[in-house]
Amino acid sequence: MILDRQSSVPLHVQVTDYIKEKIRTGEWVVGSRLPSQRNLAEELLVNRSTVIAAFEELAAQELIEGNRGGGTMVVNNTWGLMAGKQMVNWETYVESGQYKPNLPMIRKINEAEFDPAIIRIGTGELSPDLLPSDTFADLLRKTPAQSLALGYQEPKGDLHLREQVSQYLKGIGIAAGSSSILVVSGALQALQLISNGLLDRGSAIMLEKPSYLYSVHVFQSTGMRFVSLPMDAEGLHPGKLADYKREYHGTTVYTIPSFHNPTGTLMSENRRRQLLSVCEKERLPIIEDDVYRDLWFEAPPPPALKSRDKTGNVLYIGSLSKVLSPGLRIGWIVGPQPVIDRLADIKMQSDYGASSLSQWVAGEFLRTGLYEKQVSLVREQLRKRRDDLIDLLHTYFSDIGRWRVPKGGFYIWLNLVPAIDPRQLFERALKKSILLNPGILYDRGARQYLRLSYAYASQKEMEQAIRILRKLVIESGR
Structure with a gap:
């Protein structure tokens, strides 16, 4: 006013x-x-x-x-x-209400992300100039109106899209017919459906520490408990899974094996085999969140856990948000047909199906090969942006930070050397129009970490932000 x-x-x-x-x-x-x-x-x-x-x-x-x-x-x-x-x-x-509110810092991030004056150096989405807006427009313009299905779809989602997803999955070694695939409105909804439909209240979710899930309350809102598992350079370490299963009620493993959020870690092939072996032996179900799989730079990641799943032990989550558009809101869950039937029923109760238009667009991108063209472009651009950010870190943070070079995905997990107050650093950066994602969002003990994303900010914006961030970190550490 x-x-x-x-x-x-x-x-x-x-x-x-x-x-x-x-x-x-x-x-x-x-x-x-x-x-x-x-x-x-x-x-x-x-x-x-x-x-x-x-x-x-x-x-x-x-x-x-x-x-x-x-x-x-x-x-x-x-x-x-x-x-x-x-x-x-x-x-x-x-x-x-049943759903817990987001953390105050998360709410502040969600609000700040819509301010065009803010430089977003932790945002987990593609820059607008990497999104295929012209291709979307051409696809819709060239399609006869009668070809567009705008009514409600089947409970599991548009059959044409599920058939295209089935073909896509076959290309990465996962055999799944259309009846074993549920179309969802992004990976987050997949997790909500699983927590509401398959897991008992008070069950335990075993997951990497740090993890994306600590920053949202999708499982906590339904009464789940989190049990942290250690990580190293090869990914989640499965050594304590058997002990934790005996200690906690109704345990399930959640993992992001390919280009992990927030650390960028790629789980090695050997570690994947170990994890699958332990979980099969202990009859521990796995939720595999594989939304970053296609964003590799030098070489494709090892086969998905689901591709080696012989017992129906793995629920597999995929998404188009990280390659095509976060606003498309199209993802999928792959699992045993009775499980997918159950989740489809719950989805119909909650929203009566994902957007028909979005499902049609997604199916056409997969059918026509436009998806592969887009993912090749995104890989190339993300690799360049990663290299640019690594150069900036060498210039401005070589004496006050430590990091690993990710082989794909969006993120660098920056370990700050000076002792800082993460909340104070977040607020001071925001006053300088720089939006951070502090490590405490993903692990309360990760006070010395920041999740940096090279996917959104331009090279010019990133250089400006990293230069200012260095000054703020040094001042905070005094």
């Missing part, structure tokens, strides 16, 4: 009216906390005393109430006062 400084209405009255409008329209509901006086003054470009006067007026009208140490809360609204009734406190409903 921009206050009218030429108006005869005093500024504190304008601020009062602004807050009352927020409350009246339900944007600031009963039970919600107002911004601090200092933050609101900065937002509205007024003195703090002006905001204090507005708060005092609203308190006198019994709309807000200050709590010692707890900020200022909305306690009523104008309609509630007129009716002489206490209005519904939506905060109590928000707090009692």
